[in-house]
Amino acid sequence: MRRLPKLAAALAFLLIPVVPASASAPSGLFPDWVGSWAVAVTPPGTTGLSATGVTDTTLRQVAHLSVGGPELRLRLSNVYGTSPLVVGKVTVTPRAADLAGTPTVDPATLVPVSFGGRASVTIPVGTEWVSDPVRISVPDDTDLVISTYFPGPTGPLTQHPAGYATGFSAAGDQTSGGGSQYQALPGMARYLIEGVDVKSRARGSVVLFGDSITDGVVSPIDQNLRYPDQLADRILAQPAARELGVLNAGISGNRLLSNAGTAGDSALARFDRDVLGQTGVRTVVLLEGINDIGRSLGATDPADLIAVHRQFIQRAHQAGLKVIGATLTPYEGAGYYSVEGEADRQALNEWIRTSGEYDGVVDFDKAVRDPAQPGRMLAAYDIGDHLHPNAEGFEAMALAFDLRALTR
Secondary structure, three states: OOOOOOOHHHOOOOOOOOOOOOOOOOOOOOOEEEEEEEOOOEOOOOOOHHHHOOOOEEEEEEEEOOOOEEEEEEEEEOOOOOOOEEEOEEEEEEEOHHHOOOOOOOHHHOEEOOEOOEOOEEEOOOOEEEOOOEEEEEOOOOEEEEEEEEOOOOOOOOEEOEOOOOOEEEEOOOOOOOOOOOEEOOOEOEEOEEEEEEEEOOOOEEEEEEOHHHHOOOOOOOOOOOHHHHHHHHHHOOOHHHOOEEEEEEOOOOOOOOOOHHHOOOHHHHHHHHHHOOOOEEEEEEEOOHHHHHHOOOOOOHHHHHHHHHHHHHHHHHOOOEEEEEOOOOOOOOOOOOHHHHHHHHHHHHHHHHOOOOOEEEOHHHHHEEOOEEEEEOHHHEOOOOOOEOHHHHHHHHHOOOHHHHHO
16 A cells, blocks of 8 residues: 655655756656666675575565566676575565565465576676566556575575565575475575666656665564655656656665765775666765764765765766755764764765755754754654654655756
8 A cells, every 4th residue: 555645744854856867858758777676786795695695496576566567577687796606496476465574475476587588687797787687567556576496506605684574585496486485594685686677658667875874773574654755655646747766775784985885885996887777767865974974973075975975976967867965864972973064974974965965955853853953863763773763754854855856
């Protein structure tokens, strides 16, 4: 069931729209490929399934699509693998809403995925692979169940560490199974699958690029309540002519200035793959910098952070994209808070709001802060660590957007 926004009039937003970048927007009159779901991938961990890989195993994973359509294609990643990755067989099917959190599907609805007309594919080290188009109708706002058989041994697997959706595994090739063969995987990582494109009349896609707040730390598992999910619900509640695919390119722990292992390459290093490489992208929203400020305990120069933001703006504009800057949310009381860091956050936010260099600004700081203590997140939105919003906080962030600025 699609969730509609509540109390929109009670939440302030600041979005300053200007003329979009030079590329013409999709007309929406004819179906074209649009990104409907995505994750940003990272290197394998030092322990667990991403480190060991699998042999003679099927993984069943779930992608919660934004826009739907009559055809789809999968985007697979072996970017951080150490050997060519053999994918033996893949099937897909939409999942009934009442089966959320389970591996259960109707076997009769499973559709095979092909690669160059073949059931299997070998993905070279350091590369990505796109499947053939799959003729299967998927509704807006639905779970797509993806079952992938790996003959193995795969070696270490490219992953997204925090998917906030239950994944499953089964011995052997169970890509055609209904679900009884599967057991839940420990943790919340996703493996191999990095995106789903659909044929759609949507006006393109918007990429939400950031760290753990975009990724959705500690979002309720299998409920799709992260701010990108709730923004997608708002967009899908509009007339069809204004729909956009919504792509979550957040990585927990990610930084602007330095690589961070399973928290991903630096935002600057991954920008081309995770933003410019997405299908049908027309707008990117940038929320990054709090980890650089916090981890340095105030030793980061705001000018260095601004310089990276300017690189983002330049690259996005060169690709014909509209780029929206998001203010950093309050973090007073968090474990890595410092007075100096707060001054840096305020300086970066002031530049985002007033420089005029972004095509627009979404003021997340204003949307979730405590008016009586502006350096702190409102208690009703705080998961308790004074850094990450809860589901209600994510809703406030989703409501902070002027949707007209995203869709026009």
